[in-house]
Amino acid sequence: MTTTTVGAPTPQQPAADTAPRPRTKSWRSSIGLGVVALLSLLIFGLTTQAGSQTNFVIATNSDFVTLPSLTLPAKLAAVSFSIIALLLAGWTAYRANQYRKVGLWLPIVFGMAVMGALLTWAGAGRDNTTIQLTGLLTSALFLAVPLVFGALAGTLCERSGIINIAIEGQLLAGAFLAALVGSMAGNAYVGLIAAPIAGALVGLLLAIFATKYWVNQIVVGVVLNLLVVGLTSFFFSTVMTDNPDLNQALGLPRIDIPILSGIPVLGPVLFNQNLLVYIMYVVVIVLQIMLFRSRWGLRVRSVGEHPKAADTVGIKVNRTRIRNTVLGGAVAGLGGAFFTVASGLAFGKEMTAGKGYIALAAMILGRWNPKGALAAALLFGFADALRVQLGIIGSDIPSQFLAMTPYLATILAVAGLVGHARPPAAEGTPYKK
Amino acid sequence: MSDTSVTEKPADPKDGPGDDRVRGVLRGILESSTLVVVMAVVASLAIGGLLVMFADEDVREAAVYFFSRPGDTFSAMGAALVSAYTAMFQGAVVNPSSETFVGFIRPFTQTLTMATPLIFAGLGLGIGFRAGLFNIGAQGQLLIGAALGAYIGFAWDLPWVLHLLVAVIGCAIGGAVWGFIPGFLKARTGAHEVIVTIMLNYIGLNLVAWLLTLEAFQRPGSNNPISPEVADAAQYPLILGSQFNLHLGFLLAIACAFGVWWLMERSTLGFEFRAAGSNPRAARTAGMSVAKSYIFVMVIAGALAGLAGSAQVLGTEKVLTTATAGSIGFDAITVALLGRSRPLGTVMAAILFGGLRAAGPTLQVQAGLPVDIVFVIQALIVLFIAAPPLVRSIFRLPAPANEKEVAA
Numbered sequence: 001m002t003t004t005t006v007g008a009p010t011p012q013q014p015a016a017d018t019a020p021r022p023r024t025k026s027w028r029s030s031i032g033l034g035v036v037a038l039l040s041l042l043i044f045g046l047t048t049q050a051g052s053q054t055n056f057v058i059a060t061n062s063d064f065v066t067l068p069s070l071t072l073p074a075k076l077a078a079v080s081f082s083i084i085a086l087l088l089a090g091w092t093a094y095r096a097n098q099y100r101k102v103g104l105w106l107p108i109v110f111g112m113a114v115m116g117a118l119l120t121w122a123g124a125g126r127d128n129t130t131i132q133l134t135g136l137l138t139s140a141l142f143l144a145v146p147l148v149f150g151a152l153a154g155t156l157c158e159r160s161g162i163i164n165i166a167i168e169g170q171l172l173a174g175a176f177l178a179a180l181v182g183s184m185a186g187n188a189y190v191g192l193i194a195a196p197i198a199g200a201l202v203g204l205l206l207a208i209f210a211t212k213y214w215v216n217q218i219v220v221g222v223v224l225n226l227l228v229v230g231l232t233s234f235f236f237s238t239v240m241t242d243n244p245d246l247n248q249a250l251g252l253p254r255i256d257i258p259i260l261s262g263i264p265v266l267g268p269v270l271f272n273q274n275l276l277v278y279i280m281y282v283v284v285i286v287l288q289i290m291l292f293r294s295r296w297g298l299r300v301r302s303v304g305e306h307p308k309a310a311d312t313v314g315i316k317v318n319r320t321r322i323r324n325t326v327l328g329g330a331v332a333g334l335g336g337a338f339f340t341v342a343s344g345l346a347f348g349k350e351m352t353a354g355k356g357y358i359a360l361a362a363m364i365l366g367r368w369n370p371k372g373a374l375a376a377a378l379l380f381g382f383a384d385a386l387r388v389q390l391g392i393i394g395s396d397i398p399s400q401f402l403a404m405t406p407y408l409a410t411i412l413a414v415a416g417l418v419g420h421a422r423p424p425a426a427e428g429t430p431y432k433k
Numbered sequence: 434m435s436d437t438s439v440t441e442k443p444a445d446p447k448d449g450p451g452d453d454r455v456r457g458v459l460r461g462i463l464e465s466s467t468l469v470v471v472m473a474v475v476a477s478l479a480i481g482g483l484l485v486m487f488a489d490e491d492v493r494e495a496a497v498y499f500f501s502r503p504g505d506t507f508s509a510m511g512a513a514l515v516s517a518y519t520a521m522f523q524g525a526v527v528n529p530s531s532e533t534f535v536g537f538i539r540p541f542t543q544t545l546t547m548a549t550p551l552i553f554a555g556l557g558l559g560i561g562f563r564a565g566l567f568n569i570g571a572q573g574q575l576l577i578g579a580a581l582g583a584y585i586g587f588a589w590d591l592p593w594v595l596h597l598l599v600a601v602i603g604c605a606i607g608g609a610v611w612g613f614i615p616g617f618l619k620a621r622t623g624a625h626e627v628i629v630t631i632m633l634n635y636i637g638l639n640l641v642a643w644l645l646t647l648e649a650f651q652r653p654g655s656n657n658p659i660s661p662e663v664a665d666a667a668q669y670p671l672i673l674g675s676q677f678n679l680h681l682g683f684l685l686a687i688a689c690a691f692g693v694w695w696l697m698e699r700s701t702l703g704f705e706f707r708a709a710g711s712n713p714r715a716a717r718t719a720g721m722s723v724a725k726s727y728i729f730v731m732v733i734a735g736a737l738a739g740l741a742g743s744a745q746v747l748g749t750e751k752v753l754t755t756a757t758a759g760s761i762g763f764d765a766i767t768v769a770l771l772g773r774s775r776p777l778g779t780v781m782a783a784i785l786f787g788g789l790r791a792a793g794p795t796l797q798v799q800a801g802l803p804v805d806i807v808f809v810i811q812a813l814i815v816l817f818i819a820a821p822p823l824v825r826s827i828f829r830l831p832a833p834a835n836e837k838e839v840a841a
Contacts, residue, residue, distance in 0.1 A: 165627070213820035218567050218627055222766055223815045230808030231484075237803035238488035349805075357631050364628060400643035407632040415624040423625075 029102075030093035032412055033110060037085035040114045044121035045079040054123035055130040074124035081117035085110055108375055115382065122390055122397075136382075136389050137269045141277070144381025145342070146171055146352070148280050149335020150359025151366060151373035152287055153199070156328035157206075158368055159291060160321045161304040161426040165221025166206050168356025169228035170329045173198035174336020176232040179247055179347035180240075182340070188250040191341040192276065192334070199333015200326050202228060207325035211318040214430040225356070233349045240347065251344030252276060276334070276342040283331065288370040300324055304424035307431040317431045332356075361410035368423060380406040470771070472824050473817030474785075481810040482514050485802060489513035516800045524795025525788035535676050540791060542677040546749060548780075548787025550575070550741035552686040554765030555783050556693045557612075557737030559774035563697065564730040565710035570615060570630025571738040572762025573637030576755075578608030578739020580641050583746040583753035584650065586663030596666035597747070601685075604743035605736040611637060612735015613728065620724035626731070634762065642755050650753070660753035669748045682744040689737065690776040696733075697776075706730055738762070760808075764790075767815045786811060 054077065056070040088110045095102050123131045150167040157164035164170075177198035182191020202224055209220040240247040252274035261271040291297035300320060302310040307317045339351050358380055365379075366372025387402040486492050492513055495505040523530070525544050531537045554571040561568040582604030591599060615629040644650045645658035652661045669680035697703035708716035709726040717723050745757050768786055772778030789811060793804040817824050824830070 209816070209820055213822055215819040216567075218569075219766075219770060219819055220816070222569065222763070223770075223812050223819070226763060226767070226808055227812035227816070230805050230810075230812055233805035234484060234488065234803055234809060237805060242490060354635065357635070361628065361632065398643050398646065400639040400646075404636050404639045407635045411618070411624070411629055411632050411636075414628050415618045415622045 027093065027096055030089055030096050033089035033092055033107075034086070036114060037082060037089045037110075040085055040117045041079065041082035044114075044117040045075070045082040048075045048078045048121050048124045050075045052124040054120045056119075056123075056133050057130045069130065072120060074120050078117045078120040078124070081113045081120065085113040085117070088113065108379075111379055115386070118386075123393065131393070132389070134265055134268055136385050137265070138273075139388065140378065140382040140385040141269055142273070142381070143384045144377045145277060145280055146335040146338040146355050147359045147362050147377035147380050148284065148374055149338070150332050150356055151362040151377050152283060152370055153203075153328040153332035153335070154360055154363035155291075155366075155368050155370060155373055156287070156300075156331060157203075157325050158363070158424055158427055159304045160300045160324035161307060161317075161424060161429065161431070162207065162210050162321050162325045163217040163221065163428045164203075164206065164325065164328055164332075165218050165360065166202055166224040166228075166329075166356075167332050167359050168352055168354065169221075169225040170199040170202045170332035171336040171339070171352045171356045171359070172225075172232055172350070173202050173228050174333030175339035175351060176235070176336075176347050177333070178337040179250075179340035182250050183246050183248040186248075186250075188252045188341040189275070191250060192252070192337050195337035195341075196330035196333040199336060200330040202333070203326045203329015204322075206329070207322040210325070210430060211321055214432070217428050217430075229350055232347070236347060236349055247346045249344055249346040250341050252342050274342055276337060279334070283334075284370050284374050291370065301424070304426055307426050307429075311431070311433070321431070332359075335359075358406055361406065361413075364423075365410055365413045379409070468830065469821045469824050470818060472828050472830070473814055476817055476824065476827060477810050477813035478518075480813055481806055482517070484806060484809060485517045485800075486510045486513050488802070513800075517796065517802055517806075520795045520799040520802070521789075521792040523799070524792030539677060540795075542673060542679040543791040544784060544788040545683055546678045546680070546787070547790040548783040549680075549683045549686050549748065550744040550761045551765055551768045551783035551787055552683075552780055553689060553741035553744060554738045554761055555768035555772060555779040556686075556689055556776060557734035557741075558765050558769040559772065559776070559779050560693060560697065560706065560737075561730055561734045562769060562774045563710050564706040564726055565713065566616075566619070566727060566730055566734075567627050568612070568615070568630055568731065568734050569627055569766065570612065570633050570762070571734070571741070571765045572758050572760075573630070573634035574608040574611040574735040574738035575742040575745075575762055576637045576641050576758045577611040577742075578604040578606075578735075579742030579746045579757045580644060580753055581607030582739070582743050583660055583663055583757075586667035586747060587661040588649070589667075590664070591666065593666045596664060597669065600663070600667040600747055601740070601743050604739040604747070606739065608739020608742060609732045609736040612731040612733075612738065616728040616731025616735075619731070620727045626727075638755060638758075641753070641757075645753070645755065658755060662751045663747060667747055668751060669744075678749060680744075680748040682740075682748045685740070686744070687780065689740065690780050693737075694776040702729065738765075741765070764811065767811055770815050771818055 052074045053071050054074045056072065088106055092102050092106065119131050150171055153167055153170060154164050174195035178191035178195035180191075181194035182188050185191070206217070206220055206224055209215045210217045236247070254272055254274050255278070257271040261267045263271075291300065299310065299315050303315060303317050303320045310320075311317050336352070339345065340347050345351075359377070362376035362380055363373050365376035366374070383402060383405045387399050390397065390402065391399055489509065489512075491509040492506060495502075495509045499506050524540055526541055527537055528540050529537065531539075554575060557574075558568055558571055582600045585600045585603040586596070589596065589599070611633060614633060615624070615626045618624040618629055619626045642658065645660065650660050651657070652659065669682045669685075671677060671680050672684065673679050695703075697706065705716065705721045705726050706729070708719070708721055709723045709730075713723045716726075741761060742757065745759075745761070746753050750757060764786055765783075768782045769779055771782035771785070772780070789807045793807055796802045796806065797804060
């Protein structure tokens with residue numbers, strides 16, 4: 001992880017309780033991963049009936065080569081997946097013993113192993129049902145879209161030192177305006193253009209209150225969420241209900257990218273999606289490069305880590321923060337278009353349903369880093385898709401517990417159990433000359 | 434949390450040196466803040482009025498021919514505003530059109546009933562703000578407390594008085610446990626309480642949703658996610674007779690407000706909380722355990738949020754559903770902010786927002802306005818309150834000399 005090597009000369013920690021620790025071996029993450037892996041072995045590995053089988057379907061009709069559906073001996077597979085997870089936890093412990101960190105790949109592979117165990121366990125002994133792997137991944141990616149945009153918005157703002165709790169409001173505002181403008185124009189793509197404007201407006205409000213009036217950024221964020229919920233619900237129940245023409249269900253068509261979409265498994269998942277998903281790929285890549293490889297990114301990060309130093313070398317701290325917050329709002333607003341025009345739905349009251357807060361969690365889990373945010377958002381999207389799929393095949397796990405997993409994962413992450421995440425140092429502190 | 438500007442209280446003059454400066458700040462707040470609060474409410478109601486006019490069908494119809502007959506538009510606007518604010522008044526304060534005294538006074542008692550959970554939760558959040566903890570988790574703490582209290586209420590069979598007492602304590606314990614988790618994590622690992630409490634809200638909601646799928650929590654012979662009604666013995670008695678909904682929870686809330694005042698202003702523990710909030714390093718140097726303060730603050734805040742849950746399940750609603758918490762947890766944040774984290778202010782702010790809430794149904798029926806307008810007004814009030822310079826520039830109020838000190 002490179003985020004902790006941001007070049008700030010030992011920035012002052014704003015929160016006194018996170019005082020720099022002495023160089024000690026941190027066993028937290030290995031213990032955390034170990035416990036999860038053991039649970040996986042105990043629950044998914046050992047309770048699976050011996051001799052039962054799980055069917056995985058991984059092919060779709062459009063592939064070049066049609067892969068046969070995969071049938072695994074359930075108990076063996078679930079135990080093996082759990083043992084892989086255990087080994088990874090062991091590897092983390094080994095690295096911790098050498099005072100070294102593990103890369104981002106580890107939690108991802110770990111998560112995949114545990115998920116593999118879970119899926120095998122859930123599908124075991126159900127001969128008539130199959131686990132639709134491609135379908136699962138496709139819906140995981142699709143459900144992750146607003147989370148990715150939201151987490152990127154959070155990253156943009158927090159890297160410059162503004163805490164953006166208003167992601168939820170920005171998503172909702174984007175969803176609302178996309179539906180409204182798209183319906184007025186009768187074209188979903190127009191809605192896609194309108195969405196970032198709504199998000200940017202919310203971002204602008206946040207930026208003004210945070211930099212000009214020095215209001216606590218968390219307070220403003222929470223209140224802006226309330227304001228956007230109130231405004232959109234109000235207009236939904238009055239103007240949109242009176243004129244149903246202003247709130248139609250429009251949909252973005254899927255765009256099939258030739259050749260690429262023919263790759264087995266990944267092709268239909270990645271390259272047979274609508275325009276918003278492709279924009280998401282571009283935004284993630286551009287932001288990853290810009291934040292860590294460009295002059296602009298260096299300036300943004302310096303403002304977020306040590307504003308006084310940035311100011312001393314002539315960087316306009318508050319102007320940078322305002323720009324970034326507005327830009328972040330626009331990104332989140334674009335993500336809001338997911339709920340209406342990209343999903344082919346009309347606007348509904350509070351339809352973002354807390355996704356903005358999960359995006360915030362994805363940002364933290366992704367360690368304030370676009371590619372990390374992408375990975376974390378995909379994980380959350382996967383958990384969501386899994387909940388739906390297990391609901392269909394009928395599983396013994398109550399769906400509420402699956403719905404809890406992203407939140408539990410986030411708590412474990414911020415409590416430092418799965419790697420240590422450090423936010424930008426000057427986050428949440430208004431800059432006063 | 435160095436700039437919880439609005440919630441920070443200037444230290445009492447007797448708290449330490451620098452008396453002149455401190456007293457100056459205090460005077461500055463006293464001089465300006467009441468006016469700012471009033472003006473913020475006025476500005477918010479005005480903006481809410483704009484929305485009302487915009488949404489009104491007659492106004493929009495008249496606006497089509499605005500330039501030929503502007504009078505029509507303005508009279509339609511006026512009519513929309515008058516009907517909205519009349520409905521608000523009749524729903525929240527008193528209803529002059531009622532023929533009986535009960536009907537006349539009923540809206541205000543309804544306001545107090547609505548305010549009760551907000552007082553509880555707002556008090557808890559206020560303690561947190563003053564101790565430098567931004568607790569967004571009242572929602573989850575309330576729900577867990579409500580679940581435990583409701584379970585005691587409908588599943589146990591205890592004599593009168595004792596049953597209510599045990600159920601109320603159950604609510605407080607449930608909330609306290611849910612508050613303990615972020616406090617403990619903050620103290621031990623430095624995990625940011627905002628994130629942890631937000632996550633715990635969702636975990637709590639899912640947990641209660643799951644509990645309500647269990648037979649133990651459902652009505653016999655029913656599969657709906659709704660609990661049986663709590664036993665009569667476990668309900669808060671109605672204090673104004675059966676014609677009104679106002680229950681004993683309100684008096685308990687007021688008592689809690691006194692308790693919190695004593696805790697924060699008169700007790701050693703409260704002093705440590707405030708010290709941890711205004712300067713954790715100094716508090717640590719002075720030998721106080723900031724970590725301990727964080728845990729205690731979150732436990733107390735959680736218990737108070739749990740009591741807010743008791744106002745719901747043992748008072749107004751009498752059953753547990755996933756919607757028990759409504760938006761009380763989030764409203765309580767605005768209440769605590771508006772009340773500047775002081776007990777008296779919190780009670781006042783809770784009554785104001787309780788009034789807005791109580792006016793909701795009347796607005797809907799009488800003026801045909803969706804309840805959501807209440808959220809907008811509420812959010813605007815807090816935004817304005819949080820930024821005194823903004824209110825002053827709107828109303829051209831003179832800025833006090835020590836503006837920077839107050840805002841910082």
